[in-house]
Amino acid sequence: MVVRLALLGVGAVGRGIIHAVAEKNLGLIITAVADSRSGCIDPNGLNLKELLDRKEKIGICGDTSINAEAIVQTAPYDILVEITPTDARKGEPATSYIKEALKRGCHVVTSNKGPVALHYHELFTLALKNNVQFRFEATVAGAIPILQTLMHNLGGNEIQSLYGVLNGTCNYILTRMAEEKLTYKQALDEARTLGYAEADPTYDVKGIDAAIKLVILANTIWKKNVSLDDVDVTGIDLLTEEALRLAEQQDATIRLIGEIIPEDNVYRLCPRIIPKEHPLVVQGSLNAIIVRTDLAGDLLFVGKGAGSLETASAVIGDILSIRDMDAGGN
């Protein structure tokens, strides 16, 4: 059985997914694609090489008379793959697309934090009602399949707490400040030059991005009903070089650590002084997560927290997990 995908978003992640579908034998075809200005549909599967060439040459993937909304509503697909940029405040238009697809009885995979952080319970209920899957592994910790692990592989465990480095940009800045004795501003500039930080880095350095991931974890893993306002957030933008120096003098360093203790409704993100040999002291743009469980004990996961191929990996993992569910496993 071939599974048909409709893809919204043809940025670096989208192109990574298209390459993987074209080059790996995954039992998938792409029947519709939209970028911000155009779209294309072929019920038998689009020619992906032509599509990527067109996108590279003329900047759009298809016909300007076809848009994302039309694709969501009318194209033939089994899974909507929604990978448009995150709008953290309203989650639109992604949330509307996702709802529409779920109502049509199609599965949805997204890398978009907005809809999950803002409307998870509504979207999950809608998916359940329509007997389809709603998955969003790419929204937390990049390439680390932490959501599938906590929701499925460790099923049966009580997840008692979670601690982690959830933002690669901040971790890169802190690593470079410590290693090379850079000032915050110097490290931030370097992160920008290397493409780890956006032109406006506020979202990362003030801790908003990592806090949104805590919201997603809290609401999906522990079925809480929290929003960004419920997270106690301190970013790294006010951190002084002196604080880092003091930590280093004690064979410690500083990392931006997110923390969830569900029993006590603790949702906290702040810079922490931690010993250098602690497993959460990862270098560069890595993410790291420790979970404490009742049966499996403590588990540590480390991997790349961002990047287009890494995000594509998470999206494809979700797609294949739905494909396998539909096929009855094995």
Added chain:
Amino acid sequence: MVVRLALLGVGAVGRGIIHAVAEKNLGLIITAVADSRSGCIDPNGLNLKELLDRKEKIGICGDTSINAEAIVQTAPYDILVEITPTDARKGEPATSYIKEALKRGCHVVTSNKGPVALHYHELFTLALKNNVQFRFEATVAGAIPILQTLMHNLGGNEIQSLYGVLNGTCNYILTRMAEEKLTYKQALDEARTLGYAEADPTYDVKGIDAAIKLVILANTIWKKNVSLDDVDVTGIDLLTEEALRLAEQQDATIRLIGEIIPEDNVYRLCPRIIPKEHPLVVQGSLNAIIVRTDLAGDLLFVGKGAGSLETASAVIGDILSIRDMDAGGN
């Protein structure tokens, strides 16, 4: 829908599973249980508290006229949970039980390395033919859900190599030799006293246990067809204190590292000198695995490599994954 389990084995892992089924609301009942001398069956679900009391008081769980074979062949169940001790040479009687259950159209979950290392392809084919699942997460790396992660969560990735600490007993011995300057014999005696090593530790210290895990990984993740003879194995039993001292003088230490490079058919287990800050230098009885992938990059997993609750966690993860597959996900 309640899922019915038949459980073969009432050691510490079995009792952990029984406790979890009794105390957590997992949608599971246990309809049959066998230990080495007795068995019991109740199509409506056994009284688990009574069963555990009986096992503790009189040493057997049921009726001596009922044995494992009878349960496998005639009891009503959806999943056979096979957690009898490993027989690494022949894999019996576990392999026969597993085949019988698969032929009956029942899923199988096992923690038993013998059947998987020796007969994976035959058992997998039999499961496929009968449209049921065959799962064995507990056979590798204890509480770390590495098989589900590699087979499912990272689906779509090419797994290019794997390196890891796969035997907690050896890691404990090496840790103590380095930390406390113990001799190999002193550290081994300590591991025995603490229950980390068996009275006959050959299986662990000569590397057989870790090598069997490499065979399981090679055959299941990469669909290879290798046996224990194909693994280049060096244990830690001939390691001298001097070798460790030399490593320590260079801010390094020694760990027993398993390695798979599938493209080159490299399957190797040997003590390696590695820098102390390397992520595979985990302490005590922990396991640690690094996988290199084409999309997700490098990922590190660390967790407890053995223990009855940890093994129970892996078995229950498999059971719930089958339950979720049968229910169509979510």
